Amino acid sequence: MRDRILRLIARGVARWFFRSVEVTGPRDLDGPVIVAASHLNGFVDPVLLVSALGILPRFLAKATLWRVLPARPFLALARIIPVHRSQDGAGTAANTATFASAVDALAHDATVAIFPEGTTHDQPHLAPLRTGVARIAIQALDAGVAGLRILPTGIAYEDKVALRGRALVAFAPAIDVAAEVARLRAGGLDEHAVVRGLMAVIEERLRSVSPDFPTLVDALALTGAARVSLRAEADSPRARVPLARSSEVARSLAEAPPPVRTAVLDAQSHYQVVLDHVGLHDEDVAQSVSTRALAWRVVVAATVIVLLAPFALAGAIANAIPTAIVVVAGLVPAAPVTKGTVRVLVGIVVFPLTWLALAWFDIGGTALADTTAAVTFPLSPVLALVVGDRSGFLASLAVFVAVPLMGFAALAVMAEAGAFLTAWRSWRTVLDRRGQLDELRDLRARVIADVETAEVPERKATAV
Numbered sequence: 001m002r003d004r005i006l007r008l009i010a011r012g013v014a015r016w017f018f019r020s021v022e023v024t025g026p027r028d029l030d031g032p033v034i035v036a037a038s039h040l041n042g043f044v045d046p047v048l049l050v051s052a053l054g055i056l057p058r059f060l061a062k063a064t065l066w067r068v069l070p071a072r073p074f075l076a077l078a079r080i081i082p083v084h085r086s087q088d089g090a091g092t093a094a095n096t097a098t099f100a101s102a103v104d105a106l107a108h109d110a111t112v113a114i115f116p117e118g119t120t121h122d123q124p125h126l127a128p129l130r131t132g133v134a135r136i137a138i139q140a141l142d143a144g145v146a147g148l149r150i151l152p153t154g155i156a157y158e159d160k161v162a163l164r165g166r167a168l169v170a171f172a173p174a175i176d177v178a179a180e181v182a183r184l185r186a187g188g189l190d191e192h193a194v195v196r197g198l199m200a201v202i203e204e205r206l207r208s209v210s211p212d213f214p215t216l217v218d219a220l221a222l223t224g225a226a227r228v229s230l231r232a233e234a235d236s237p238r239a240r241v242p243l244a245r246s247s248e249v250a251r252s253l254a255e256a257p258p259p260v261r262t263a264v265l266d267a268q269s270h271y272q273v274v275l276d277h278v279g280l281h282d283e284d285v286a287q288s289v290s291t292r293a294l295a296w297r298v299v300v301a302a303t304v305i306v307l308l309a310p311f312a313l314a315g316a317i318a319n320a321i322p323t324a325i326v327v328v329a330g331l332v333p334a335a336p337v338t339k340g341t342v343r344v345l346v347g348i349v350v351f352p353l354t355w356l357a358l359a360w361f362d363i364g365g366t367a368l369a370d371t372t373a374a375v376t377f378p379l380s381p382v383l384a385l386v387v388g389d390r391s392g393f394l395a396s397l398a399v400f401v402a403v404p405l406m407g408f409a410a411l412a413v414m415a416e417a418g419a420f421l422t423a424w425r426s427w428r429t430v431l432d433r434r435g436q437l438d439e440l441r442d443l444r445a446r447v448i449a450d451v452e453t454a455e456v457p458e459r460k461a462t463a464v
Contacts, residue, residue: 025171042341154209315406
């Protein structure tokens, strides 16, 4: 029951904080598995990992987290295994118990999750990997754990500072620990070399599904160029390019020879400068919004808003205070990697407390109950029909369940309204700037040509 509740919370957080979370790659979790994941966004990474895996693994986390007193109940609830790091001033001898706990979990066919980088960070590439994942795997193998696999997992974000952004969880092919260790030992390597050899395999596969750019500028420009190129091949150029595809192509571009990569960077930078100046996006240049499409968007937006308006309004009002608290809390830390952690941790507390307060104060005929009834007004006819009035446990339970659902209705209405405003802005701006479109198309064609020159076979093999 505990695991199911935590999985449900993780999925709810992922849906609430992200517009979309793409999951790609095979993830066979039968038997003992070690998930080795990249770590770019603090506490958000394990939340997305649980949501994507569909199970609650036994996480290994740095022991310094236990110094934060409010975090201890959550760490205990999720059965987190502490890892003692030398840079934290703790002796690593205590990790003997850590490794034993991990091996014991694997012996019972559990899934163990590790962030091999050892810490979270804001770099657009992997930090140096620690050897703990390989040492635990080898120790488990030598202890008789059969069928053990390591599942390298990349977690990436379109913009981890943005609210309601997009995220990607990509699973690489699993590593057969017994086969890899047997191959390394057959070469006569000592145990330290076997650990390094297994880590080399883990790192190679983890890099294949993780952001891997030398600088933030490279990451932004190459990802932008990848989207331009993929959008040129798409049946619907205005459709959002899947994060999985743009990440894959961008990584391939980063591996291109320096002169080719520099050409792509220059072409995309010039194109983006002009786009920003005229107030357009690449999809506007690829395919302008027609008057007919804009009219259809008006119809769709109006229909959604009319149908959901009462629930969306109630959801927006009921969730306004916790939303404001989360937004303000996210403004406090300066480091991008910390913002997501703060938002999620604060949100996990303030949203349920708000829903619980609304459900609690809904009982009786007090002024607070009248206020709650006014905030959640769409529920009144439903409660009158089902339970007769708004008093009692069933009515409060209905309020507690309905308030987050109405919050999702508010998000749906805001998304549809935002889509209409985006289409309107595109239609109007393209009309204003139509005299400059030829120049933009020339710059865009140069980006596409330079990406094709980089010869990305994966891009040509798979359509958007």
